[in-house]
Amino acid sequence: MSGLLDSLGVRPLINAVGPATRLGSSTPSAEVLEAMAEAASVYVLTHELQAAAGAEIAALTGAEAAYVTNGAAAGLMLAAAACIAGDDPALMNRLPFADGMRGEIVIHRGQRIAYDHAFRAAGARLVEIGFADLTFPYELDAAIGERTAAVAYFSNSSANAIPLEQVVAIAHARGVPVILDASLAVPPVENLRRFADLGVDLVAVSGGKWIGGPAASGFLYGRADLIRSVALQQQDQDVRIETWHGAPLIADGTVAGPPHQGIGRALKVGKEEVAGLLAALRAYVARDHAADQARWEAAAQTVADALAAIPGVRARVLAADGRERGWPIAEIDLDEARLGLSAYDVVRALAAGEPSIALDEAVAWRAALRVTPTHLRAGEEQVVATALATALRGTDPSAAHSTHDRKDSKA
Numbered sequence: 001m002s003g004l005l006d007s008l009g010v011r012p013l014i015n016a017v018g019p020a021t022r023l024g025s026s027t028p029s030a031e032v033l034e035a036m037a038e039a040a041s042v043y044v045l046t047h048e049l050q051a052a053a054g055a056e057i058a059a060l061t062g063a064e065a066a067y068v069t070n071g072a073a074a075g076l077m078l079a080a081a082a083c084i085a086g087d088d089p090a091l092m093n094r095l096p097f098a099d100g101m102r103g104e105i106v107i108h109r110g111q112r113i114a115y116d117h118a119f120r121a122a123g124a125r126l127v128e129i130g131f132a133d134l135t136f137p138y139e140l141d142a143a144i145g146e147r148t149a150a151v152a153y154f155s156n157s158s159a160n161a162i163p164l165e166q167v168v169a170i171a172h173a174r175g176v177p178v179i180l181d182a183s184l185a186v187p188p189v190e191n192l193r194r195f196a197d198l199g200v201d202l203v204a205v206s207g208g209k210w211i212g213g214p215a216a217s218g219f220l221y222g223r224a225d226l227i228r229s230v231a232l233q234q235q236d237q238d239v240r241i242e243t244w245h246g247a248p249l250i251a252d253g254t255v256a257g258p259p260h261q262g263i264g265r266a267l268k269v270g271k272e273e274v275a276g277l278l279a280a281l282r283a284y285v286a287r288d289h290a291a292d293q294a295r296w297e298a299a300a301q302t303v304a305d306a307l308a309a310i311p312g313v314r315a316r317v318l319a320a321d322g323r324e325r326g327w328p329i330a331e332i333d334l335d336e337a338r339l340g341l342s343a344y345d346v347v348r349a350l351a352a353g354e355p356s357i358a359l360d361e362a363v364a365w366r367a368a369l370r371v372t373p374t375h376l377r378a379g380e381e382q383v384v385a386t387a388l389a390t391a392l393r394g395t396d397p398s399a400a401h402s403t404h405d406r407k408d409s410k411a
């Protein structure tokens with residue numbers, strides 16, 4: 001260890017949130033770092049590396065083709081660009097200004113999430129269907145027109161959306177591709193193949209979230225022609241027609257020539273990320289996923305048990321539901337008045353502690369906290385449990401071990 005972070009005064013924290021870019025995303029394994037170091041030590045043709053990595057990812061997912069991106073958000077942006085511009089380099093060169101192009105992406109109103117900015121960044125205009133909690137299939141059909149580039153879908157939405165299978169069927173009947181944000185859909189690992197089997201045209205996955213790849217990695221997989229468009233728009237195109245590796249595409253009439261550096265050029269993927277993502281994905285698909293789930297459940301239970309006897313606190317383990325969430329969490333409801341503390345106070349207290357602990361505040365608005373155990377290292381669940389118990393008792397840590405009347409905990 002060089003002690004670089006120390007020299008910067010940046011202290012590591014305990015991640016009880018799960019995958020989060022703002023917390024550093026991932027702690028890649030030694031084998032991932034080794035693959036990155038190997039790639040870092042040489043020069044390669046990036047299009048060759050991408051093609052080889054893409055072929056392996058396609059085989060793993062059951063898709064026609066795949067491409068390594070620098071994250072799922074980048075994947076969504078590239079997917080939109082591919083669906084809008086297709087194989088036309090002149091259109092690629094115009095993005096993100098898609099005026100006059102087939103530039104609309106249809107999306108459930110109930111699936112609008114902050115990451116859909118990625119579609120808009122590519123030049124897409126979003127066309128909403130349905131309402132927050134209900135959408136009918138005919139609404140999708142009615143929204144598709146000659147300006148439609150794609151239909152977007154978010155795998156883990158809680159909205160009462162049209163089922164993905166039906167979305168694919170309706171879109172394909174109209175000759176329109178479907179882009180899926182699957183950032184939160186893996187685990188379970190089986191979803192990777194399921195989405196290809198369903199015929200989703202482009203699936204975006206984050207490499208830094210569950211796969212254990214570098215933070216700035218992810219992948220897209222799906223239809224070969226769309227992945228080709230992604231490659232053309234993402235790769236550095238400081239090339240000449242006379243020597244371009246894509247010359248066969250010109251010869252067979254697929255493209256008129258190389259585009260210039262496109263909107264994807266700013267979404268650069270280093271060879272280190274390609275290598276790291278691939279090493280991580282190989283390891284991920286081979287993992288003992290049942291053992292992971294069991295370990296996460298035990299860690300969540302440790303946290304819930306430590307809080308069970310605290311008056312004004314109700315803690316329980318919520319199992320993976322396989323729909324919105326493929327992993328267990330500990331959810332902790334607070335009687336804020338009784339505790340004299342808000343959920344946000346607890347988040348702030350643990351963040352300010354030593355070691356600093358990051359807690360999931362997604363449900364703090366309804367006086368609840370979540371501990372997602374998936375990115376805790378061995379033993380950290382006990383540190384989180386003790387810190388939470390201390391903060392919620394508002395007393396010294398030794399009080400965490402005293403006994404309380406159990407019925408008090410059902411506040």
Ligand SMILES: *Cc1c(COP(=O)(O)O)cnc(C)c1O
Binds near residue numbers: 181
């Ligand atoms: C995290 C996330 C993304 C972005 O993933 P990155 O790999 O960090 O770019 C996109 N969509 C959803 C739903 C996410 O949770």
